Amino acid sequence: MRIKDKTIAVLWGLTFLAGQAWAQTVEVGIKDYKYEPAELKIKAGTTVKWINNEKRVSHSILFTGPDGFESERIFPGEGWQRTFDKPGVYLYTCGPHPEMKGRIEVTE
Ligand SMILES: [Cu+2]
Numbered sequence: 001m002r003i004k005d006k007t008i009a010v011l012w013g014l015t016f017l018a019g020q021a022w023a024q025t026v027e028v029g030i031k032d033y034k035y036e037p038a039e040l041k042i043k044a045g046t047t048v049k050w051i052n053n054e055k056r057v058s059h060s061i062l063f064t065g066p067d068g069f070e071s072e073r074i075f076p077g078e079g080w081q082r083t084f085d086k087p088g089v090y091l092y093t094c095g096p097h098p099e100m101k102g103r104i105e106v107t108e
Helices: 003-022
Strands: 025-031 034-036 039-043 046-052 079-084 088-093 101-107
Touching (some): 025 039, 039 046
Antiparallel strands (some): 025 034
16 A cells, blocks of 8 residues: 555545544433433434333334334333434334323434
């Protein structure tokens, strides 16, 4: 590898790392049948990771609305994540516990 190629490789690597740092992950805890925080405002491209901090109860993330879907069941100590690329308001609840409510606002 010539020096110039090495420089390009290093620059490429740095650009990649910068991109990774830019793409943020925000955590939402689940405890006592509540999402914490229940309301979140994030930028498009952000990943939200839900973490079940309960001792025994499992939960899910059920997005309501026309193209809604439900996550797999999240057991205590486990997490589930979704990246939000499209701006909008995403309302969700928990499949087995409809009294649990969450809201994510995704901005440009
Ligand atoms: Cu639940």
